[in-house]
Amino acid sequence: MRKLSGFAAVIAAIIGFSGLPALAADAQDSIAAIKARGFLKIAVFSDKPPFGFVDKDGKNQGYDVYFAKRFARELLGDENRIEFTLTEPANRVDLLESGRVDIVLANFTVTPERARRVDFAKPYFKTAIGVVSNDKTPVKKVDDLQGKKLIVIRGTTADVYFSKLSGIELVKYDQISDAFQALRDGRGAGLAQDTTLVLAWANENKGFSVGVGDIGNVDPIAPAVRKGNTELRDWINDTLVKLGKESFARQAFDATLKPYYGNVEPENLIVEGGNF
Amino acid sequence: MPFSGAEILFDPANLARLGEGLIVTVRIAAISIVFAFLFGMVIGVIALSRSGFVQIPYQLFLQAIRIVPQIVWLFLFFFGFARLLGWNWSGETTGIVVFSIWGAAEMADLVRASISSLPAHQTQSALALGLARSQIYLHVLIPQAVRRLIPASINLATRIIKTTPLLVLITIVEVLKVGQQLIEAKILTNPAAAFWIYGLIFVIYFLICFPIAVLSRRLEAKWSAQ
Structure with missing residues (x-):
């Protein structure tokens, strides 16, 4: 034994x-x-x-x-x-x-x-790409962005996704804070980023809302x-x-x-x- | 509003949590520094031997510790040993072991360098006076080497203190992580929180490291006067 x-x-x-x-x-x-x-x-x-x-x-x-x-x-x-x-x-x-x-x-x-x-x-839970925009010029679907400028953060899934689409001009920033400031300053028709992040930001910033929140691959969590x-x-x-x-x-x-x-x-x- | 958001520093609950984190940081750093200095002195004296049986393992040890980043050692000891050997050391134990080994290797080389930098006639004179090898080390070489050692070893001690934030990757909540938790919990209501919390942590690190620097300057002044 x-x-x-x-x-x-x-x-x-x-x-x-x-x-x-x-x-x-x-x-x-x-x-x-x-x-x-x-x-x-x-x-x-x-x-x-x-x-x-x-x-x-x-x-x-x-x-x-x-x-x-x-x-x-x-x-x-x-x-x-x-x-x-x-x-x-x-x-x-x-x-x-x-x-x-x-x-x-x-x-x-x-x-x-x-x-x-x-x-x-x-x-x-799941996450996708969302677009937050000014309530005066709301973006309700991806087609609303045709011929307009879209703010993205360099290297994110949103950047990769919208780079493949034609007809949308991307304005790229390195810092999230700079990108949101650019949206406030009207440098783009909308800002694309993880749905969770744009929702939280829109909730804190009056006059902005997330018109579309399920763009691209919806990733399961x-x-x-x-x-x-x-x-x-x-x-x-x-x-x-x-x-x-x-x-x-x-x-x-x-x-x-x-x-x-x-x-x-x-x-x-x-x-x-x-x-x- | 230049001081907006500063109220985050006056919440007793926040300060208590930062204090707990600070205790973790100081405890791990202090124990590691003590072990590093003790083992480093012993290994450093042994490393003065020119024998291959000493030099080959010593160089392997020293270079392995220096070349591989501390974070890799932390991962290896915390996750690797748990997976391969079943050693479930706590994060704090792992942190102390890794920092002690790292510190001991660096300290050993400082000790070796400072003793071998002493002029050869010191040893020769001591031998001529009839001192034994052990007496030469104890009464002639080590006391002089310690003086030369102080600035570099203080630098090593502060490096160990400043490396503690890496411990967050082996699940330890130290002072910097507590700060990040406080900042992120307030991200929507107090955007200036980061400035104030990081400002306070800056002061805390200064308060830990500054007394060590003062002590070393005092010791240097005292010994150079002798």
Whole structure:
């Protein structure tokens, strides 16, 4: 018996060193292991309002956090049974691969490159390109921009998308703040950028509104788990479907995003029941 | 309104959170500096040996630490070791280990350079007086080397302090990250928050580093008078 466990330890060490996913990690984020541990380990942003940020009392808040708390309530019966880990865009994949968190809920856009390294559940949010314009000369659809100037920020998805269209003259800026100032100064008929950003800006700047918010590829934003953890991913999917029946994404929108976006219709942004 | 938005600095809750972040920054930096200086002195004295058994591993160690950016070491120790070896060190432990190793390598080279820069006749005279090797180091070379070491080692200590914001990538919330959290939470209601918060953080870093600089100047003045 003693010899056998020594042998098993050697095998485990070889597997660990060879860079294959460690066996121990599989057990740590299984649903049984999470329940035994008693809390979920979830990575969220701490400085990206309104998705994940820290409020004035030092508590995690935002759209992502709203979902995280509900997941904890569904799985463990208490929304406070979460250990939040601060994440940055650059380390979201690593946190999952190293087994330091169970789930990443950090405005994580699904891309083919990322999907090779982590498993995405069904989306709970989506983002596209929106155009904000002066209410005196509103842009309601892309065709309204024909023959006019459009302000974009160099290198963004909006820049890439509109560069391929003909008939629209692009005015490019490097800084977001400069681009918005240019719109105020009337240097373009509109400004194109991520829908979430233009909505938030329009809400704070009277006389401007977002006439069109679903241009280009609509990118899904989804919770992610460690590659191969299908058990937890399936549980998240089932939970999102279940939450869709009570319009949970809309509740989350009203509670967290509405103060930033104002009275906009959330259909351009939220995904209900994982139904993208 | 030149002072608009400054009220963000007078909210006790904000200051308390910045204070917590500051404690994290200072704790990690201080422990790392102590370890770096202790291990650096020992390694630096050993590195004076011309033996290949010492020089080859020493150069490999030193160059590896210098060439690879600190951020890569942090990722390797925090994520890589967790994945490959199952070592789930906390972010703070990882930060202290990586900064101590980095600091020790830099310190070792400073110690080696400052001792070997002492004129050879110091050692020769001590030998002529009949001092043993260990006595030469303890009473002749190291006391003189420490004086030469002070400006460079203070520079190293402040570099370690100023590198702590990288720790955010291994999930540590230090003072600069707290500042960014405060700024971003107010992005729509207080556009001037960034100016005030970064201004305060500027003062905080100055207050951490300035006493070290003053101390080093005092020590230099005191020892050069002797």
